[in-house]
Amino acid sequence: MMTNHSFADLGFVSLVGAGPGDPELLTVKALRVIQQAQVVVYDRLVSQAILDLAPTDAERIYVGKQLDFHCVPQSQINQILVDKAQQGKRVVRLKGGDSFIFGRGGEELEVLAQHQIRYEVVPGITAAAGATAYAGIPLTHRDYAQSVQFITGHLQKNGAPINWHCLAQSNQTLVFYMGLKQSGHITDNLLQAGVSGDMPCAVIERGTTARQRVLTGCLLQLPHLAQQAESPALIVVGQVAELHQKLHWFQP
Structure with a gap:
């Protein structure tokens, strides 16, 4: 019109x-x-x-x-x-x-x-880039991840299914936006697609702010970690998540 x-x-x-x-x-x-x-x-x-x-x-x-x-x-x-x-x-x-x-x-x-x-x-700094940087989690790293994928935890408007086998490919980082309530669904599907239950993961709550909190563990623990977090929060799945313990620098 x-x-x-x-x-x-x-x-x-x-x-x-x-x-x-x-x-x-x-x-x-x-x-x-x-x-x-x-x-x-x-x-x-x-x-x-x-x-x-x-x-x-x-x-x-x-x-x-x-x-x-x-x-x-x-x-x-x-x-x-x-x-x-x-x-x-x-x-x-x-x-x-x-x-x-x-x-x-x-x-x-x-x-x-x-x-x-x-x-x-x-343009602005997207949450995946900003929150992970403040958590000391590089999205890519020559030794751990050569690619990164951003995925929404909400269902797509047209209902198209997520290709979990594509997400399960090795040497990449997965970042889920708005995924706290879907953490069990995310975990189950990644496990079924072949991702190891020991894969490092992190939940970053209120990233880059004075209330930032980072919860880390493995994929099997993801639903439990998500239950402890409040929105807004990001879920990171991949080997790079274990670098938080070594590289974290931001003190809220």
């Missing part, structure tokens, strides 16, 4: 990745864009410290989501972005981590493009 507005009449939307939690991990461009915002549409994982970087008179709209509870449906979020831009506002759509990695940023941009609204994308 096309609108009757020309580009000159419309505002501008910046899709900004806020990083995994530590405000100092914002990019220079993200900071500048936030400081120029007239409207900030933000998610649950965006910290108050980052929100405070926006002008005091900027409108703040919370659209946070969490497992089993969606404060604002995605269709309504899309409409908010369209409406505010069509009012001529400089809108910052602020998401935790990176907007293009399990952040539904692409879906939101499709709606903006449909309405001929100008936009830009400011």
Whole structure:
């Protein structure tokens, strides 16, 4: 559906990745864009410290989501972005981590493009990269892992099954986003696909923040570790997870 507005009449939307939690991990461009915002549409994982970087008179709209509870449906979020831009506002759509990695940023941009609204994308540090770095767990390592895969713990929209045998290939690191409640399912399927029960794993809770906590063990222990953790948390499965004990440096 096309609108009757020309580009000159419309505002501008910046899709900004806020990083995994530590405000100092914002990019220079993200900071500048936030400081120029007239409207900030933000998610649950965006910290108050980052929100405070926006002008005091900027409108703040919370659209946070969490497992089993969606404060604002995605269709309504899309409409908010369209409406505010069509009012001529400089809108910052602020998401935790990176907007293009399990952040539904692409879906939101499709709606903006449909309405001929100008936009830009400011990448952020995704949780997998930030949280593992602060935990002293390298995603790749010449001696342990030559590749890494990011997997969402939520079912895909189209219900397509996960190829567990592909994930079970050796010499790679697996990072599961939003997987705490699915930890038993993840464990069972990896074991059935051939991953050893002794494979090191880690659960990183609230990574890069003052409340960071890292729980380590083996794959057989993963469901127990996940029960001890609170969201937001990442699950890391792979030989690199055992390096946490040697390389951890961050003291919350």
